[in-house]
Amino acid sequence: MSTLVTGIAELVTNDPAAGPGPLGVVPDAAVVVADGAIAWVGPASGAPEADHRIDVGSRAVIPGFVDSHAHLVFAGDRAAEFEARMSGARYDGGGIASTVAATRAAPDEELRGRVRALVAEMRSQGTTTVEIKSGYGLTVADEARALRLAAEVTPETTFLGAHVVPGEYAGRPGDYVELVTGPMLAACAPHARWIDVFCEPASAHAFDGEAARAVLEAGRVAGLGLRVHANQLSAGPGVQLAVELDAASADHCTHLTDADVDALAAGSTVATLLPGVEFSTRSPYPDARRLLSAGVPVALATDCNPGTCFSSSMAFCVALAVREMSMTPAEALWAATAGGAAALRRRDVGNLRPGSRADLAVLDAPSYRHLAYRPGVPIVRTLELPPA
Numbered sequence: 234m235s236t237l238v239t240g241i242a243e244l245v246t247n248d249p250a251a252g253p254g255p256l257g258v259v260p261d262a263a264v265v266v267a268d269g270a271i272a273w274v275g276p277a278s279g280a281p282e283a284d285h286r287i288d289v290g291s292r293a294v295i296p297g298f299v300d301s302h303a304h305l306v307f308a309g310d311r312a313a314e315f316e317a318r319m320s321g322a323r324y325d326g327g328g329i330a331s332t333v334a335a336t337r338a339a340p341d342e343e344l345r346g347r348v349r350a351l352v353a354e355m356r357s358q359g360t361t362t363v364e365i366k367s368g369y370g371l372t373v374a375d376e377a378r379a380l381r382l383a384a385e386v387t388p389e390t391t392f393l394g395a396h397v398v399p400g401e402y403a404g405r406p407g408d409y410v411e412l413v414t415g416p417m418l419a420a421c422a423p424h425a426r427w428i429d430v431f432c433e434p435a436s437a438h439a440f441d442g443e444a445a446r447a448v449l450e451a452g453r454v455a456g457l458g459l460r461v462h463a464n465q466l467s468a469g470p471g472v473q474l475a476v477e478l479d480a481a482s483a484d485h486c487t488h489l490t491d492a493d494v495d496a497l498a499a500g501s502t503v504a505t506l507l508p509g510v511e512f513s514t515r516s517p518y519p520d521a522r523r524l525l526s527a528g529v530p531v532a533l534a535t536d537c538n539p540g541t542c543f544s545s546s547m548a549f550c551v552a553l554a555v556r557e558m559s560m561t562p563a564e565a566l567w568a569a570t571a572g573g574a575a576a577l578r579r580r581d582v583g584n585l586r587p588g589s590r591a592d593l594a595v596l597d598a599p600s601y602r603h604l605a606y607r608p609g610v611p612i613v614r615t616l617e618l619p620p621a
């Protein structure tokens with residue numbers, strides 16, 4: 234069964250072959266989808282017939298957002314920590330321990346319900362692809378459980394046993410890295426596509442460059458792709474390690490040296506910026522313009538998590554990127570769609586080329602520019618299509 238989507242005032246394809254600019258914008262457009270994939274894209278005047286027709290009523294349509302960084306398997310609530318931070322307390326990664334305790338204590342059904350509710354919340358706001366990390370279990374059984382639950386809702390699952398050193402390994406980080414790279418990895422790899430590590434020598438809770446390298450290299454041997462929480466709190470070794478090991482993405486990139494920027498520009502690792510974290514921790518934003526000027530591919534993601542950014546809204550990230558990081562509305566939208574896809578090394582999402590997944594989001598607005606122009610207003614939603 235095919236469906237013709239009409240009434241598209243402005244279509245963003247992220248396909249330079251379809252229209253001008255990296256966004257490949259087509260005015261007065263139509264899209265035909267068939268069997269869950271894009272079958273045809275072009276001016277409405279030339280649209281072929283289809284079995285069904287949806288008229289979106291002179292609205293803008295964009296590729297569904299690709300949120301390439303989220304921590305959705307957790308229990309508990311850290312609103313009090315947020316309030317303390319807004320009252321002047323500093324974030325150093327220590328609050329993760331409270332989420333770990335709550336997550337370990339939660340039954341499967343509670344965690345499953347929370348993950349599904351958050352994915353539905355994202356979908357209702359235009360996010361059609363989401364990456365989900367473990368990292369709040371930090372035992373072999375609890376990490377494997379988190380990844381099993383994540384794999385029920387997305388193929389983009391990431392083993393983050395090396396999130397922080399759990400309390401029972403305090404003062405013995407080397408022993409914990411042995412656990413992560415040994416039995417924990419063996420139990421988690423079957424449920425994961427990626428491995429990730431919080432590389433942050435400035436935090437007493439995270440991992441230095443040597444430990445991060447051991448985690449990533451073990452993950453690669455187990456067949457996993459690589460991602461790194463890098464340079465969030467300080468200009469540490471994370472970014473250059475990510476590039477050296479050809480990680481798909483270095484995430485945060487808040488504190489970068491010139492050598493870090495040069496490495497990103499020369500490599501194939503995407504710089505994923507998470508401005509909701511800087512907003513929610515009242516920290517300085519990454520310098521997006523410096524990365525873009527150097528030719529580094531940039532993605533935007535939410536980092537949705539209970540501690541440092543409890544927002545599932547990609548539109549909010551776009552607005553922050555434009556207002557606080559001086560990205561243009563076009564750069565920010567590209568980063569939130571095609572950029573996220575690049576950070577997951579996916580070509581079938583984040584764009585509306587023929588053959589790509591039929592992941593469309595519709596705006597209650599005539600142009601994508603309204604994503605940043607109308608911050609905080611829920612104008613974007615996933616376009617639900619008839620079953621294939």
Ligand SMILES: [Zn+2]
Pocket residue numbers: 302304462536538
């Ligand atoms: Zn994160």
